[in-house]
Amino acid sequence: MEIKGKIHSVETCGTVDGPGIRYVIFFKGCPLRCVYCHNPDTWSGGESKTVSVSELFSDIKNYQDFMRFSGGGVTVTGGEPLVQSDFIYELFKLCRQNNIHTVVDTSGNIFNESVKKVFEYTDLVLLDIKAFSDDIFKRVTGKSIENTLLFAKWLDENNIDTWVRFVFVPTVNDDFDDIEKMADYVKGLKNVSRVEVLPFHKMGEYKWEELNLDYELKDVLPPKKEDIERVKKIFSDRGLNVV
Ligand code: SF4
Numbered sequence: 140m141e142i143k144g145k146i147h148s149v150e151t152c153g154t155v156d157g158p159g160i161r162y163v164i165f166f167k168g169c170p171l172r173c174v175y176c177h178n179p180d181t182w183s184g185g186e187s188k189t190v191s192v193s194e195l196f197s198d199i200k201n202y203q204d205f206m207r208f209s210g211g212g213v214t215v216t217g218g219e220p221l222v223q224s225d226f227i228y229e230l231f232k233l234c235r236q237n238n239i240h241t242v243v244d245t246s247g248n249i250f251n252e253s254v255k256k257v258f259e260y261t262d263l264v265l266l267d268i269k270a271f272s273d274d275i276f277k278r279v280t281g282k283s284i285e286n287t288l289l290f291a292k293w294l295d296e297n298n299i300d301t302w303v304r305f306v307f308v309p310t311v312n313d314d315f316d317d318i319e320k321m322a323d324y325v326k327g328l329k330n331v332s333r334v335e336v337l338p339f340h341k342m343g344e345y346k347w348e349e350l351n352l353d354y355e356l357k358d359v360l361p362p363k364k365e366d367i368e369r370v371k372k373i374f375s376d377r378g379l380n381v382v
Contacts, residue, residue, distance in 0.1 A: 151163075157211070162214070167183070167187050169182050170222070171246055174355055212262070213231075214241075227257050240262050248286050265301075267304045268321060271324065279308070279312055302333040303328075310359050311359070315369070315373070332380060334379045
């Protein structure tokens with residue numbers, strides 16, 4: 140029987156989750172509970188759709204020319220897409236057979252043998268590192284950073300192209316000493332070709348309200364321009380390619 144996946148939604152012309160124009164699939168489920176999450180509606184319950192790999196891939200094929208022309212492809216995100224690693228493995232195998240570029244956007248929190256297999260057919264990883272000290276990481280996500288670091292090390296050992304993403308949130312993970320330590324760590328990874336510093340925004344706040352969840356960042360403002368530049372400089376001073 141064909142494997143089924145549980146997805147929240149798809150975006151057919153995504154431009155922020157990897158190179159080019161991308162078919163972005165938002166998977167349901169996530170083991171973390173980031174205080175700034177823009178997609179709490181992917182965690183559990185709420186809107187969802189069950190699809191087979193072949194159903195999803197036949198829709199992807201409709202956009203293949205756009206993707207190829209723009210240097211884009213397929214991105215899996217969420218939620219945490221690697222909650223459904225067996226499904227993604229089958230989907231990405233089909234993508235590879237059809238020369239479609241593949242990206243996984245992940246927190247690296249789920250790391251097991253089934254997850255490792257997905258990278259046989261993955262071209263690029265967007266690895267979200269949400270803080271560096273375990274205390275701050277727990278404050279942001281509710282869980283330890285341990286798996287994310289094991290995952291990052293494994294990606295490096297297997298030379299899998301990775302962009303590190305850091306969402307910079309005032310009052311939450313804006314400890315510059317911690318960011319310096321993270322940058323030192325990232326500099327030691329040979330597979331990281333880009334670092335993206337993403338300023339916190341509140342575009343997902345309304346979803347927390349709709350879900351009757353307590354959004355603790357109500358009074359937190361987006362970071363100041365000079366602080367964003369300071370964070371970028373911390374990474375670029377170490378020779379990393381920062382955008
Ligand atoms: S890992 Fe992503 S989807 Fe999961 S809670 Fe954090 S920001 Fe939200």
